[in-house]
Amino acid sequence: MADIAKTSPRMLKGLAPRPMPSGNPYLPQTARVLDVIRETATIKTLRVVLEGEDAMQRFHFEPGQVAQLSVFGVGEATFVINSPPSQKDYLQFSIMEVGEVTRALHRLTAGELIGVRAPLGNFFPYADWLGKNIVLIGGGIGMAPVRTIMLHLLERASDYGQISLLYGARTPKDMSYQYELADWLKHKDLACCLCVDKADSDWPHKVGMVPEVLKELAPSPQNSLAVLCGPPIMIKYTVETLLNLGFAEENIVTTLERRMKCGIGICGRCNVGSRYVCTDGPVFTCREVRAFL
Ligand SMILES: Cc1cc2nc3c(=O)[nH]c(=O)nc-3n(C[C@H](O)[C@H](O)[C@H](O)COP(=O)(O)OP(=O)(O)OC[C@H]3O[C@@H](n4cnc5c(N)ncnc54)[C@H](O)[C@@H]3O)c2cc1C
Ligand code: FES
Known part of the structure; x- marks a missing residue:
């Protein structure tokens, strides 16, 4: 599966192609929780390590790209990868507790497994x-x-x-x-x-x-x-x-944030005006937002 991070032929403003998962884009890769940091009363940071030999080394993303994180038996939600791409020891996510999936993510402890579909979306140019x-x-x-x-x-x-x-x-x-x-x-x-x-x-x-x-x-x-x-x-x-x-x-x-499902531009769940946050975004200029809203 996500022998992750092939690059898309789609270009963003003349930049390098964006990294994206290869294989079945609906199938999460497993990752193990390395560390949980309590940031504030409502926010926790999870550091997770992709499972599989060299999986972290082979995973490439650009700043601004997001992941669909899944807690098995609960569901999936979207979070920005907030470690820099140079950090190869773990991927970091900061999660505000607002509902069912984020509550389940907050209950995780080091050593537990989650699902990761990533990298998704565009990035800061x-x-x-x-x-x-x-x-x-x-x-x-x-x-x-x-x-x-x-x-x-x-x-x-x-x-x-x-x-x-x-x-x-x-x-x-x-x-x-x-x-x-x-x-x-x-x-x-x-x-x-x-x-x-x-x-x-x-x-x-x-x-x-x-x-x-x-x-x-x-x-x-x-x-x-x-x-x-x-x-x-x-x-x-x-x-x-x-x-x-x-x-x-x-x-x-x-x-921009919109509730996502597929994360790959198919289900239509995340549209803002004529654009999809999951594939056209989440990064936009104000001019773009004004044009399509
Ligand atoms: C591109 C992108 C990046 C994101 N990055 C982060 C991040 O780094 N950290 C973080 O904490 N959150 C982030 N979010 C928001 C996160 O995805 C939602 O908070 C999460 O999906 C809520 O899931 P839940 O099952 O816990 O809540 P639910 O039970 O589904 O919802 C709880 C409440 O939150 C509202 N809600 C749920 N999802 C969203 C959403 N996407 N936008 C606005 N309101 C929503 C619901 O309407 C409801 O009121 C991001 C969202 C997107 C689209
Ligand atoms: S989440 Fe399915 S089209 Fe964007």
Whole structure:
């Protein structure tokens, strides 16, 4: 089966073909849970290792691509692979508990098996961004896709201009990846700003909602591109702020979420307007979203 990750003949904006599963795309590959990290009250991170000789080495994906994770006997749901492609020891997923499948994923412990259908969907067209300043903006669980593209860009930071991150959560306790934040804050190639809607007394970073803090930071739109992932309400107001700052719609990149079933463009479950999130997305520019909605 998913002798995973052949590449599709379909090209994205002149980039390399996207990786995709080979074999029967409905058949999950098994993966063993290596580690479970409690991030916040509602989010856990799972690190999983694909079973089979060299399976991790043979698995290729691009930042932004997703997986259908299945808990046997319960069901399947979609999550972005938030480790960078260079991480060959495990695949990482951060999962917010909202319903049946995510509850079952939260119950998993190290050593248990899950199913993985991946990689699915398109990816952040980072090869089109060479030489540009990249403004990364993540809110809540939206930090998951931002984490993968951020770590990928930082590995090749000399190919880009300034890379900056604005990561917002409701409160300090709602921030995922706390064990990495200190490294992000002092990373020589990253201008990192953390913000929360409501702070406690020892919060040393910004207080305010993401759009407000972004307005204050006022990144220049010149030779710049913004990547924005988060809840719909944050996206709405942050896009407004970016447009007011002078960012063009084609230079604002986001990810869309729609409930998926097949993940391969057949069942029609994930359409947004005339497009399928599972094959045309999940990565879109604001201009694309406006055109097809
Ligand atoms: C491309 C993509 C990437 C995603 N990446 C992540 C990720 O990295 N981490 C993460 O925690 N979640 C992610 N999600 C959302 C995740 O797939 C859903 O939360 C999950 O399917 C819920 O399954 P469930 O059985 O637990 O909930 P259900 O019982 O099916 O639903 C619980 C509630 O969540 C709503 N819901 C379910 N799925 C979605 C959805 N896709 N969009 C909006 N509302 C939904 C339902 O309407 C319902 O109100 C992603 C979704 C997509 C499409
Ligand atoms: S999930 Fe079936 S078409 Fe997208």
